[in-house]
Amino acid sequence: MIKAIIGPGKYVQGNGVLKNIKDYVKDLGHSFFIIASENGIKRTRPIIEEGFAEENVKLTFEPFGGECSENEINRLKALVEKSNSNVIMGVGGGKVFDTAKALAYYLGLPVVIVPTVASTDAPCSALSVIYTDEGVFSKYLMLPKNPDVVLVDTGIIAKAPVRLLVSGMGDALATYFEARASVRSNASSMAGGKSTKAAMALAELCYRTLLEDGLKAKLAVESKACTGAVENIVEANTYLSGIGFESGGLAAAHAIHNGFTVLEECHHMYHGEKVAFGTIAQLVLENSPMEELKEVIDFCLDVGLPVTLRDLGIEEVKESDIRKVAEVSCAENETIHNMPFKVTPEDVYNAIMGADALGKSFKKLQ
Structure with a gap:
């Protein structure tokens, strides 16, 4: 190997x-x-x-x-x-x-x-x-x-709009879960081989850093302050996520992001915002434990990342549109095929709708 x-x-x-x-x-x-x-x-x-x-x-x-x-x-x-x-x-x-x-x-x-x-x-x-x-x-x-x-x-x-830093957290949020799925399926990464322990360690550190410092960094940047938490989140968004995704592997979250690019209603959303919702959909695909789903969705709500289709700008959810997203997500050579099981457009459609339902449920509890 x-x-x-x-x-x-x-x-x-x-x-x-x-x-x-x-x-x-x-x-x-x-x-x-x-x-x-x-x-x-x-x-x-x-x-x-x-x-x-x-x-x-x-x-x-x-x-x-x-x-x-x-x-x-x-x-x-x-x-x-x-x-x-x-x-x-x-x-x-x-x-x-x-x-x-x-x-x-x-x-x-x-x-x-x-x-x-x-x-x-x-x-x-x-x-x-x-x-x-x-x-x-x-x-x-x-x-x-x-x-x-x-x-x-x-x-x-630290002086840039806070939404951009939060979007970076959304992109980084997928890193660990996509790398984990790629390792489980023994998929090759974009580095040209299987994932190393170093890449997986960086991917996991990325996720833990988001949970520990994400909200603190968001609040600091709202005041244009460059704190230790901001330094840590910038490193997580940029370096830890960069090495983690490339040498760990991509999977469903980014493929689902690519699917959402076909909907005009989502064009105003940043890359990381769509990836964050894609991460929740990937966890639904995997039938991840509710504890893990809660941790991810609570983080998104804390920092202001999308957890529902409405959050992505889709005011009227049309089945035909979501099925189009699902079809594009499953295109040949898409990274969704690095999941440790076969994924069909029907699976993705149901995962997106399931993620939307979970997001709505958690928002009601706030």
């Missing part, structure tokens, strides 16, 4: 670390192509420029088009070639990272990831999720290596 665990070349986290960026990336190249939203550029450009002030480097900033799609990647590819840049840097959130990683792969360049939010576990992975221009899931792009450097300034993240 071959086991594997992978991760970024270097992971750096701390309050104010962005101003020291040159110390961690200067050996990668001398011309940086930096992708960020217009607001992200406004927020970080002065810090990045100050960080490189004494270095002989070229910095090219380019606003992100908003979707990690083939068209956006091709647009940016032409601009990188025109600028003669030799390092790609993605600054912002998950879709920026996935775009930067894909762009670096196609151009054969190193990539630096600088999260300004802790909303997904995308920063550390050797994976890009490609969508259509309209935001519908298209495919996973498996990359030959993880980012060269991931640099996380927790001071900046």
Whole structure:
């Protein structure tokens, strides 16, 4: 049996670390192509420029088009070639990272990831999720290596909207349960082998950190404070979840998320918010003990993650729509087939409706 665990070349986290960026990336190249939203550029450009002030480097900033799609990647590819840049840097959130990683792969360049939010576990992975221009899931792009450097300034993240941090907790919430299911089925992970004990330990630590520090971190970020709990949750959302999902394995929760991308009512929801509901649905699929379901749903309610279809923006639940979600969740090559038993669209439909019923029940008890 071959086991594997992978991760970024270097992971750096701390309050104010962005101003020291040159110390961690200067050996990668001398011309940086930096992708960020217009607001992200406004927020970080002065810090990045100050960080490189004494270095002989070229910095090219380019606003992100908003979707990690083939068209956006091709647009940016032409601009990188025109600028003669030799390092790609993605600054912002998950879709920026996935775009930067894909762009670096196609151009054969190193990539630096600088999260300004802790909303997904995308920063550390050797994976890009490609969508259509309209935001519908298209495919996973498996990359030959993880980012060269991931640099996380927790001071900046603590000032971002709290919903983004909570969404990251939703994404991280799935890590342990999907890795556990993958180990039970002896599925291979995205690292190219079976899960290692180290990957499973990180996945479980991720879940325990969420339970211990999630609510404390949410309350701190509501006051723009960067506390120890915030540091722990940022690490859980970014590094522990990143290593845990990639080297531990994905299963039903993310597949069900992908299914929900076909519903227009859910397009305003963040990735991690849909994954959180997908996690509850996965636990229903597994017929997990009520004690475990209660622990997960109570956590979601405490921090503000969706536990019902209405929470996902679905005001009118139509059977045909949920069955469409279930069909897409069970598409060929989807990660739901890493579950330790056969899963059909009928199973997923019933699990989604069962999760919705549980969520409604727990909300009534609040």
